[in-house]
Amino acid sequence: MKIKILVLTIFYLIGSFNLSYAANSEKVDQISKNLRCLICQGQSVYDSQSDFALSMKILIQNKIDEGKNDEQIYDFLKSKYGDWIVYDPEINKNTVLLWVLPLILFVFGGILIFRKVSIK
C-alpha cells in the first residue's frame, strides 16, 4: 500500500512538473516558431533549449503580459537583433530580390513552356 502511494505521488510530481514546463502559452509558441535562435544554427527559438532561447521565450511572455501585440514584439526584437531574427523577412531594399526573383523565374519559365507548346 505504501509503495502504491509512493509511486502515485512520484507520477503526480512528474506530471505536474511537465505541466508547468509546458506552460508556455500558445502565443509564445507561435511567435517563437517564427524567430531564429541566433546562437544555434538552423533552429528556431521555439525548438531550442539554449539559454538564449529560454530567455527569449520569457521575454516574449512578459511582452504579451504587458499587452503588446505580435507586430510590436517582432519590431522590438528586430530593433535589437536586426531583421535576421525573423524567419519571415519583410520586403525592403535588401530583400526585394529575394521576393521578386522566384516570381520572375516563374513567369519566365511559363513563357518558355507556353512558347514550346504553341510551336508544336
Add this chain to the structure above:
Amino acid sequence: MVKNIKLIAVVFLVIVSFFILLKGLNKTNNYSPNLNSSNIDFNFKAKFLYSNEQTTLYELINDKDFSLINIWASWCLPCRDEHPYLLNLNSLGKLNIIGINYKDSEVNAKKFIKELGNPYSKIIVDPSGVNSIELGAYGVPETILINNKSKTILKKYIGPLDDKKLTELKMIIKNEN
C-alpha cells in the same frame, strides 16, 4: 547559331554560379549583429547583486564619461579568462564598469568576485536572462562600451576580451576624449 547561344548561356551560368559560391565560401556562416545600432533601452529595471534595491540602467551609467557593460556568469569559463582584462580596464579610471550577472546563483557569483577581484563599480543580476535580451545580447561573455553623454553604443564585443580587443577599447576611449 541557336546552339551556340545555348552553350554560351550555360557556360556563363556555370561561371557565374561558381563565383557566387566561391564568394560564399569566404563568408563566415555566423550571423554578425548590427554593431552600429545604438538602440538601447536604458529604462530596464534590475536588482543589485549586493543589495535588494532596484535600479535602472539609466541611473547606472551616470558616472564618468564611458560605461562598459559586461555580461558575465560564474559558470562561464571564458569569463574567468577575460576577468584580468576587466581589472586592467578598471585601473584606467575612466570607465564605469557595470557587471550584469547572467543566469547565475547569488552565492556562486559572490564567490567568483571574491576569488578573482571586483572590476565592477556596480553589479546587477539578471536571473532570467531577459535584461540581457533587452540589451540585444547573445550570451556570456559580452561587453558593450557606451558613451555616457550621447547614450550611444561605441563598441560591442561578443565573446571574451583579449589583448587585441583591450588595445582597441583603449584606442576608442582615447580618440573619443
